[in-house]
Amino acid sequence: MRLKTSHLKEPKHKELVSCVGWTTPDELYSCSDDHHIMKWNLLTSETTQVVKLPDDIYPIDLHWFPKNIGGKKQSQAESFVLTSSDGKFHLISKIGRVEKSVEAHCGAVLAGRWNYEGTALVTVGEDGQIKIWSKSGMLRSTLAQQGTPVYSVAWGPDSEKVLYTSGKQLIIKPLQPNAKVLQWKAHDGVILKLDWNSVNDLILSAGEDCKYKVWDSYGRLLYSSQPHDYPITSVAWAPDGELFAVGSFHTLRLCDKTGWSYALEKPNTGSIFNIAWSTDGTQIAGACGNGHVIFAHVVEQRWEWKNFEITLTKRRTMEVRNVVNDAVDLLEFRDRVIKASLNYGHLVVSTSLQCYVFSTKNWNTPLIFDLKEGTVSLILQAERHFLLIDGGGIYLYSYEGRLISSPKFPGMRTDVLNAQTVSLSNDTLAIKDKADEKVIYLFEALSGKPLGDGKPLTHKTEITEIALDQKGLTNERKIVFIDKNRDLYITSVKRFGKEQKIIKIGTMTHTLAWNDTSNILCGLQDTRFTVWYYPNTVYVDKDLLPKTLYEKDASEFSKNPQIVRFVGNQATIRRADGSLIHLNISPYPAILHEYVSSSKWEDAVRLCRFVKDQTMWACLAAMAVANKDMTTAEIAYASIGDIDKVQYINSIKELPSKESRMAHILLFSGNIQDAEMLLLQAGLIYQAIQVNINLYNWDRALELAVKHKTHVDTVLGYRQKFLEDFGKKETNKRFLQYAEGLEVDWDKIKAKIEMEIAKERERAAATPAVRASVTVQH
Numbered sequence: 001m002r003l004k005t006s007h008l009k010e011p012k013h014k015e016l017v018s019c020v021g022w023t024t025p026d027e028l029y030s031c032s033d034d035h036h037i038m039k040w041n042l043l044t045s046e047t048t049q050v051v052k053l054p055d056d057i058y059p060i061d062l063h064w065f066p067k068n069i070g071g072k073k074q075s076q077a078e079s080f081v082l083t084s085s086d087g088k089f090h091l092i093s094k095i096g097r098v099e100k101s102v103e104a105h106c107g108a109v110l111a112g113r114w115n116y117e118g119t120a121l122v123t124v125g126e127d128g129q130i131k132i133w134s135k136s137g138m139l140r141s142t143l144a145q146q147g148t149p150v151y152s153v154a155w156g157p158d159s160e161k162v163l164y165t166s167g168k169q170l171i172i173k174p175l176q177p178n179a180k181v182l183q184w185k186a187h188d189g190v191i192l193k194l195d196w197n198s199v200n201d202l203i204l205s206a207g208e209d210c211k212y213k214v215w216d217s218y219g220r221l222l223y224s225s226q227p228h229d230y231p232i233t234s235v236a237w238a239p240d241g242e243l244f245a246v247g248s249f250h251t252l253r254l255c256d257k258t259g260w261s262y263a264l265e266k267p268n269t270g271s272i273f274n275i276a277w278s279t280d281g282t283q284i285a286g287a288c289g290n291g292h293v294i295f296a297h298v299v300e301q302r303w304e305w306k307n308f309e310i311t312l313t314k315r316r317t318m319e320v321r322n323v324v325n326d327a328v329d330l331l332e333f334r335d336r337v338i339k340a341s342l343n344y345g346h347l348v349v350s351t352s353l354q355c356y357v358f359s360t361k362n363w364n365t366p367l368i369f370d371l372k373e374g375t376v377s378l379i380l381q382a383e384r385h386f387l388l389i390d391g392g393g394i395y396l397y398s399y400e401g402r403l404i405s406s407p408k409f410p411g412m413r414t415d416v417l418n419a420q421t422v423s424l425s426n427d428t429l430a431i432k433d434k435a436d437e438k439v440i441y442l443f444e445a446l447s448g449k450p451l452g453d454g455k456p457l458t459h460k461t462e463i464t465e466i467a468l469d470q471k472g473l474t475n476e477r478k479i480v481f482i483d484k485n486r487d488l489y490i491t492s493v494k495r496f497g498k499e500q501k502i503i504k505i506g507t508m509t510h511t512l513a514w515n516d517t518s519n520i521l522c523g524l525q526d527t528r529f530t531v532w533y534y535p536n537t538v539y540v541d542k543d544l545l546p547k548t549l550y551e552k553d554a555s556e557f558s559k560n561p562q563i564v565r566f567v568g569n570q571a572t573i574r575r576a577d578g579s580l581i582h583l584n585i586s587p588y589p590a591i592l593h594e595y596v597s598s599s600k601w602e603d604a605v606r607l608c609r610f611v612k613d614q615t616m617w618a619c620l621a622a623m624a625v626a627n628k629d630m631t632t633a634e635i636a637y638a639s640i641g642d643i644d645k646v647q648y649i650n651s652i653k654e655l656p657s658k659e660s661r662m663a664h665i666l667l668f669s670g671n672i673q674d675a676e677m678l679l680l681q682a683g684l685i686y687q688a689i690q691v692n693i694n695l696y697n698w699d700r701a702l703e704l705a706v707k708h709k710t711h712v713d714t715v716l717g718y719r720q721k722f723l724e725d726f727g728k729k730e731t732n733k734r735f736l737q738y739a740e741g742l743e744v745d746w747d748k749i750k751a752k753i754e755m756e757i758a759k760e761r762e763r764a765a766a767t768p769a770v771r772a773s774v775t776v777q778h
Helices: 542-548 588-597 601-611 614-626 630-639 643-653 658-668 672-681 685-694 698-707 712-725 733-739 746-766
Strands: 002-006 017-024 027-032 036-041 046-052 059-064 079-084 088-093 098-103 109-114 120-125 129-134 139-145 153-155 161-166 169-174 182-185 191-196 202-207 212-216 221-224 234-237 243-248 251-256 261-265 272-277 283-288 293-299 302-305 308-314 317-322 327-332 337-343 346-351 354-359 362-370 376-381 385-390 393-398 403-405 422-424 428-432 439-444 463-468 478-483 488-492 503-506 509-514 521-525 528-532 549-553 562-567 570-574 580-584
Touching: 002 251, 002 261, 017 272, 027 059, 027 283, 059 109, 079 109, 088 109, 109 153, 120 153, 129 161, 139 169, 153 191, 161 191, 169 191, 191 234, 202 234, 234 272, 234 283, 243 272, 243 283, 251 283, 251 293, 293 308, 302 337, 308 337, 327 362, 337 376, 346 376, 346 385, 376 422, 385 422, 393 428, 422 463, 428 463, 428 478, 439 478, 463 509, 478 509, 503 528, 509 562, 521 562, 528 570, 542 549, 542 614, 588 601, 588 614, 601 614, 601 630, 614 630, 630 643, 643 658, 658 672, 658 685, 672 685, 685 698, 685 712, 685 746, 698 712, 698 733, 712 733, 712 746
Parallel strands: 017 059
Antiparallel strands: 002 293, 017 027, 017 283, 027 036, 036 046, 059 079, 079 088, 088 098, 109 120, 120 129, 129 139, 153 161, 161 169, 169 182, 191 202, 202 212, 212 221, 234 243, 243 251, 251 261, 272 283, 283 293, 302 308, 308 317, 317 327, 337 346, 346 354, 354 362, 376 385, 385 393, 393 403, 422 428, 428 439, 463 478, 478 488, 488 503, 509 521, 521 528, 528 549, 562 570, 570 580
């Protein structure tokens, strides 16, 4: 990826350009110390003067009023705020009419920023004050004041906090009066510029120490650049939060959100005092010290999938290379390419007006349909369909171009969604809520309606990243997520009336990815690269989970590596310096998943015997129990030496009725309530009581016995024996109450138990549908 820069031979402004701002992806306004505001039309390459400001107004900062207000999205911005050196800010319309000038600060007003909703304006000045104003320019509050000039300011993603500079310090101050203020030393020199992105929640800062840095919203340093030759005078995030631009003297740099640099340009511009990204994120404009306005287009983005490599060579042209036979195809588009995604055998490209869907089998005949909104901010693909997100909503399309659904939820903000907060599979869509970050909304992909009972999934702490598995049956769909403590959790998407268990499967997890062909998960935990070959093991046999993992030392990946993709048996990881590392994992677990999904149990056992690997046997044991194939489970558990479990499986096989066997398989997986319910529904009251006695659930055992008026003496007898073994006396009031006047006769109890077992055998013999084998295969 690189920048293709251009500027006019002769500058249009006679003095330095202080600020620039886009109205549409093809129209820019620039302000200069020569008091002129110029309009640049990139389609016609025309530059016109909008207005000449009075000679005492030297513009410093410009910010356009946000476009999407109250759900109504205007096609372009209609007015902007201009701050100036005379201590005022000016509200100016698109045609250049000054609607209002407001005395704001003593000394120059160094920056002014609208919040995301357009309901408030923050200004900062040389007098060290931070002030909040209403939309019409009325003073609401002075948020803070200090003894040094405040050079730059930014709103937090939720418009509830303000970030500003204070010499070498960065300060985040919430608007609530008594809320905690976060302050930290960020640079060794005065901080000149900052930016806070609403999508990735990351902060950029630039200073006179000639460095730029990336921080998270808690003030933790994620990246620090090497010192440059000159102070960094401008930084700006791309709207989608994937890239940022850095400006300095004769320098323009394009960087990834993790900090490493894609491209460095050395244009003859003087210092670049201000950088603005176009609304579609495809180009940058820079305000230059020598009167120029520099334009830069982001080109040569690359997408890879299996044997295909696609490069955006020009704004409207893509080159497709098949690395197997070196065949090259050129794809031409009518309009500028904004976003693209390559996965599952399809390339999806969105331009400013249309969406193109190519099949990797045929590059000549794309499917084309018009877009409602235009600026697509995110494309996500699953095997059967893909998702487009723009300023207006979320749209799910089939690869034939048919609109499938358009999910919505209360307070939905599409402008802050990215690949970490939205996940798509063949049947489910998951979206993390921005308003309450502990909540994940789940939708049926085909109808766009909320899943199950319509309640979202709620966690106890804020969630940072989510991912749905891609394969398997709909009712077994799983979602994993990382919370702000960096713990990794898994839970089931389908919740049948009861609260689904959210189980922790990892700690200090920075990044994760599901495999595209089987439900294998990989992630980076602290200094280890971990692969969960069968994450569902936690629902089957928790003790088995560590045996189903593959771990590798990840210290070679340096600090903050990211998993880019996990396709086939290869995981691609991007290091902090931008280099890619490819890791191969064993192909056998994926083959095992395939055999199990098509119920080829004998082939699965043969594969494990061939590979002779404990991890494979552990995976097979968990898969067999999950699919209730106890014969295979017995072989697998025996192979990993879990003799106690083999004995338990054998005892299950000897149980007389199908219901008992099913209940004990559920017990094996730890599903006590489900097992008890199954026995009670089948009328096996004694067996349900005995299960609770065996698990020492004394209160529940007595409750069942009293409720069904049977085996009260059995429960009391076992309880008495249990207490005698430990030399204890009965203290439970309920047991004392029922034990009054009741003599425990063990001969009587044994006779009753034998009678119950005989009854169950008779029932089983009378039901011809019950097979002798325990195997229940889907």
